[in-house]
Amino acid sequence: MSPVFSNLLAQPGVALAAEAAVKIAVVIVVLMGMVAYTVLAERRICALIQDRLGPNRVGAFGLLQPIADSFKLLLKENVLPGHVNRFWYVLAPTIAMAPPLLTLAVIPFGNTLAGFNLVIADLDVGVLWIFSIASLGVYGIVLAGWASNSKYPFLGGMRSAAQLISYEVPMGLSVVSVFLLVGSLKLSNVVAYQAGTWLIFKAPLAFLIFLVSAFAETNRLPFDLPEAEQELVGGYNTEYGQMKFALFFLAEYANMIVASALIVTLFFGGWQVPFVRVEAFGPILAGALGVAAFFVKLLAFIVFFIWVRWTLPRFRYDQLMRLGWRVLLPLALLNIVATALALALKLRA
Amino acid sequence: MSTYEHGYLIVGCLMLVALVVASTPLLLAACLRPRKPSAIKQATYECGIESKGDSWIQFKAQYYLYALAFVIFDLETIFLIPCAVALNQVGFFAFLEMTVFVGVLLLGLVWEWSKGVLEWR
Numbered sequence: 001m002s003p004v005f006s007n008l009l010a011q012p013g014v015a016l017a018a019e020a021a022v023k024i025a026v027v028i029v030v031l032m033g034m035v036a037y038t039v040l041a042e043r044r045i046c047a048l049i050q051d052r053l054g055p056n057r058v059g060a061f062g063l064l065q066p067i068a069d070s071f072k073l074l075l076k077e078n079v080l081p082g083h084v085n086r087f088w089y090v091l092a093p094t095i096a097m098a099p100p101l102l103t104l105a106v107i108p109f110g111n112t113l114a115g116f117n118l119v120i121a122d123l124d125v126g127v128l129w130i131f132s133i134a135s136l137g138v139y140g141i142v143l144a145g146w147a148s149n150s151k152y153p154f155l156g157g158m159r160s161a162a163q164l165i166s167y168e169v170p171m172g173l174s175v176v177s178v179f180l181l182v183g184s185l186k187l188s189n190v191v192a193y194q195a196g197t198w199l200i201f202k203a204p205l206a207f208l209i210f211l212v213s214a215f216a217e218t219n220r221l222p223f224d225l226p227e228a229e230q231e232l233v234g235g236y237n238t239e240y241g242q243m244k245f246a247l248f249f250l251a252e253y254a255n256m257i258v259a260s261a262l263i264v265t266l267f268f269g270g271w272q273v274p275f276v277r278v279e280a281f282g283p284i285l286a287g288a289l290g291v292a293a294f295f296v297k298l299l300a301f302i303v304f305f306i307w308v309r310w311t312l313p314r315f316r317y318d319q320l321m322r323l324g325w326r327v328l329l330p331l332a333l334l335n336i337v338a339t340a341l342a343l344a345l346k347l348r349a
Numbered sequence: 350m351s352t353y354e355h356g357y358l359i360v361g362c363l364m365l366v367a368l369v370v371a372s373t374p375l376l377l378a379a380c381l382r383p384r385k386p387s388a389i390k391q392a393t394y395e396c397g398i399e400s401k402g403d404s405w406i407q408f409k410a411q412y413y414l415y416a417l418a419f420v421i422f423d424l425e426t427i428f429l430i431p432c433a434v435a436l437n438q439v440g441f442f443a444f445l446e447m448t449v450f451v452g453v454l455l456l457g458l459v460w461e462w463s464k465g466v467l468e469w470r
Binding site for chain 1: 357360374386388400410423425426433451467
């Protein structure tokens with residue numbers, strides 16, 4: 001390293017900025033890579049479940065398929081339907097893609113490595129940031145449905161809006177019981193709290209509600225009504241093609257990965273390695289093992305998401321609404337009261 | 350600058366990066382791909398038949414009822430969160446207050462339920 005460069009890095013502001021830039025770059029590159037290969041994994045696992053082969057020709061085991069797909073989508077003709085509201089029609093895919101990238105900011109993907117905290121920005125409001133940004137995702141979908149100025153996308157957009165807001169309520173309420181136990185909104189504190197026992201064992205009902213809501217929030221089967229192919233053709237993205245369609249598609253997978261990361265962080269101990277005292281291996285190896293543990297858990301949940309999609313049939317719309325408002329919402333409220341009661345009694349004793 | 354502000358500054362930068370990452374593919378594709386519009390390509394997609402009438406079709410008014418219920422319960426979540434975080438410090442009285450608050454909203458839910466608002470028809 002040249003002396004000028006190392007002198008520059010020695011200044012505190014520059015060092016912090018460089019650290020943040022490196023973290024942002026790494027996290028976004030890793031996420032986009034994961035998104036591309038989750039799409040491939042979905043196709044291969046789906047094929048496996050249906051006793052087919054799936055895409056296996058481009059590269060070994062089809063590993064270059066995502067690259068081939070992205071070039072195909074980049075070079076497709078740009079069809080801009082005549083009836084759309086152009087501004088929002090073009091902007092909607094970007095609005096759908098940005099939230100999952102932003103929510104990643106507060107998720108710790110490891111403890112510390114070489115003295116750096118492995119999280120982009122450990123905000124005090126952690127989980128609130130995730131909820132506020134994640135709910136912006138609905139704008140992308142609703143705007144796409146509305147700006148397409150066509151019947152199927154319009155119906156898909158309306159359905160999607162109602163579904164997303166319906167499941168956001170039980171999702172938000174289920175994590176309140178986590179905050180009751182942890183006493184902090186900061187995700188690094190939530191992970192630190194789970195050093196002994198993971199929160200899934202202390203708040204199993206909250207986990208169940210959160211898991212079901214996460215499936216609904218990411219539009220995955222059994223809750224994929226906004227894009228139900230058999231009734232709505234393609235839902236909100238019917239009028240989209242080429243890269244604009246690809247962005248919606250990638251956003252769905254990015255949302256799935258972020259939801260898995262959130263489940264792992266809130267209920268499965270984040271980067272905590274179970275049963276092993278990693279501190280004994282020295283700081284570098286312990287940090288690396290933590291990152292590895294986080295990714296193993298994350299991949300397990302991604303596979304679970306895919307597995308569920310190819311196993312369960314789709315809900316009817318009235319069933320979807322009933323489950324959200326009549327089952328999950330009262331359950332989440334009672335769960336909060338029960339957890340608070342247990343804690344309050346413990347405080348008194 | 351404190352670490353508190355520092356965190357939000359980084360998040361602000363990430364916001365810009367996210368917008369760039371999410372719009373670059375569109376710009377790149379706009380430069381690369383051909384564009385040969387024709388009347389049929391630009392027509393509304395409706396399973397092959399010609400589109401009839403306005404696309405601003407009627408939809409259920411019930412969507413609005415769900416939206417209203419959402420506002421109520423989402424606000425409730427926001428009010429519950431500070432209570433939940435501080436319960437360890439405030440103790441039993443906070444728990445009682447919280448229970449009253451949740452109870453009132455639970456009553457509202459029961460009322461909505463009995464009125465049939467939560468039934469999708």
